[in-house]
Amino acid sequence: MESPALHHSPLETVHLAHGARLVPFAGWMMPVQYSGITDEHLAVRHHAGVFDISHMGEFFVSGPGAMTWLNTLLTNDISLLKTGDGQYTLMLNERGGVIDDLIVYRTEPEQFLLVVNASKIEENAAWMTAHLPADGSVVFEDQSRMWAALAVQGPAAPALLGHLPPRNGVKTGGSVIICRTGYTGEDGFELLAPAEAGSAWFERFVQAGAKPCGLGARDTLRLEMCYPLNGNDLSPDRTPLEASLAPFVAMNKGHFIGRDILATQKADGTHDRLVAIRLVEKGPPLRSHYAVFADGQPVGTLSSGGISPSLGFSIGLAFLPATHTAVGTKLEIDVRGRHHAAVVVKKPFYHKPA
Amino acid sequence: MTFPDTLRYTSSHEWVRLDGDLATVGITDHAQSELGDVVYLDLPAVGRTATAGEALAVIESVKAASDIYAPVAGEVMASNAAAAATTSLVNTDPYGDGWLFKIKVSDPAAVSALLDVAAYKSLVGQ
Numbered sequence: 361m362e363s364p365a366l367h368h369s370p371l372e373t374v375h376l377a378h379g380a381r382l383v384p385f386a387g388w389m390m391p392v393q394y395s396g397i398t399d400e401h402l403a404v405r406h407h408a409g410v411f412d413i414s415h416m417g418e419f420f421v422s423g424p425g426a427m428t429w430l431n432t433l434l435t436n437d438i439s440l441l442k443t444g445d446g447q448y449t450l451m452l453n454e455r456g457g458v459i460d461d462l463i464v465y466r467t468e469p470e471q472f473l474l475v476v477n478a479s480k481i482e483e484n485a486a487w488m489t490a491h492l493p494a495d496g497s498v499v500f501e502d503q504s505r506m507w508a509a510l511a512v513q514g515p516a517a518p519a520l521l522g523h524l525p526p527r528n529g530v531k532t533g534g535s536v537i538i539c540r541t542g543y544t545g546e547d548g549f550e551l552l553a554p555a556e557a558g559s560a561w562f563e564r565f566v567q568a569g570a571k572p573c574g575l576g577a578r579d580t581l582r583l584e585m586c587y588p589l590n591g592n593d594l595s596p597d598r599t600p601l602e603a604s605l606a607p608f609v610a611m612n613k614g615h616f617i618g619r620d621i622l623a624t625q626k627a628d629g630t631h632d633r634l635v636a637i638r639l640v641e642k643g644p645p646l647r648s649h650y651a652v653f654a655d656g657q658p659v660g661t662l663s664s665g666g667i668s669p670s671l672g673f674s675i676g677l678a679f680l681p682a683t684h685t686a687v688g689t690k691l692e693i694d695v696r697g698r699h700h701a702a703v704v705v706k707k708p709f710y711h712k713p714a
Numbered sequence: 715m716t717f718p719d720t721l722r723y724t725s726s727h728e729w730v731r732l733d734g735d736l737a738t739v740g741i742t743d744h745a746q747s748e749l750g751d752v753v754y755l756d757l758p759a760v761g762r763t764a765t766a767g768e769a770l771a772v773i774e775s776v777k778a779a780s781d782i783y784a785p786v787a788g789e790v791m792a793s794n795a796a797a798a799a800t801t802s803l804v805n806t807d808p809y810g811d812g813w814l815f816k817i818k819v820s821d822p823a824a825v826s827a828l829l830d831v832a833a834y835k836s837l838v839g840q
Binding site (some may be wrong): 381392393396397398399576580641644647666667669696 | 772776
């Protein structure tokens with residue numbers, strides 16, 4: 361039964377009115393689905409969907425030292441961001457393992473917004489606070505509970521708001537912050553609004569034609585794009601190079617926490633890599649923790665899996681030894697004791713129709 | 715949500731329809747609604763024998779895999795290949811074309827010992 365420690369989204373009443381099924385996720389009661397995961401998934405691919413992502417965390421980092429300091433905590437090069445730009449990046453521990461993946465936006469010349477995973481808000485905040493410079497040049501503020509957040513995604517999504525920032529960009533307007541980002545592979549935006557205003561924004565997008573979508577569809581959409589999910593495909597014991605996220609690691613920007621182990625891995629090149637795998641035939645959905653075999657020998661386990669609603673076949677991600685990561689590598693996946701033929705494929709699984 | 719009063723039910727959300735000694739088994743409307751979109755069925759081979767309560771099939775929704783249990787002991791006489799091919803039948807017609815398997819029951823009286831519709835409705839709060 362529900363633990364009293366669970367947080368409730370400021371949009372919960374609206375979710376129930378739209379027929380949501382709420383489940384505990386990352387310490388929150390959140391909608392897993394409304395009309396059905398497949399239906400919601402396809403609505404985002406073909407039209408537009410709106411997700412409540414109020415569980416996610418919002419940190420503001422400001423001050424004259426903010427940029428330099430963040431660059432020592434994050435893997436991507438934040439100095440490349442002009443005001444109004446955003447970038448995907450990772451925060452690592454001293455061993456090069458992933459604490460969290462996040463998007464950082466430069467909202468003002470000396471102010472940055474970080475949108476982080478719900479399950480990592482406390483850990484991220486503790487890590488960042490512990491690393492703050494002593495000279496007072498950086499102010500860190502966790503505003504996670506003050507903001508409602510919606511993701512409006514799909515080819516029809518941009519028209520539901522208008523006046524959007526360019527891709528990956530951020531724009532503030534009145535009391536809201538609009539980010540041209542998402543976790544689905546579709547165009548669209550994420551809107552941050554004061555918590556008490558979230559429900560009205562959600563209803564506005566539903567009235568305009570966006571289908572209410574839950575975390576179930578959010579997961580199938582991101583998996584088709586091979587976007588990693590922290591806790592599944594990212595962990596404190598895996599580096600971003602192992603997670604095949606090298607494009608988001610700026611090795612040439614100078615020191616950042618975790619860089620040393622990455623430099624060693626990069627020079628060596630023999631580390632595991634996160635690869636995309638599909639079943640060759642129609643079969644059961646893949647699930648995280650299923651064992652992966654090559655020539656009858658175990659070579660790894662799946663970190664994520666499912667059946668692709670867009671493509672109709674079974675898909676998953678797994679960390680495999682460098683010897684088994686080439687596209688076309690033949691594998692088998694153990695599902696309840698039966699081995700199903702599988703193959704390493706190019707990322708992402710899903711490509712938008714031309 | 716519908717629960718036909720001609721069927722028997724289990725606390726693990728299977729329904730049973732007995733014709734002579736042949737029991738047709740599926741999952742209830744409540745179960746399909748809780749599972750969400752069914753995307754895969756792993757159905758038992760014809761000829762397999764099962765004891766009551768033995769896991770005989772696996773039903774997979776987008777989010778999870780769930781075991782389906784033999785409500786009574788017997789031998790599997792048929793599996794629903796049409797539902798395995800078009801798994802949405804389990805969602806759209808759980809008591810009809812979405813049936814899962816048929817068992818030749820060892821003891822037809824065991825079926826009448828299962829939950830009746832009133833007891834099952836009470837179990838699921840209907």
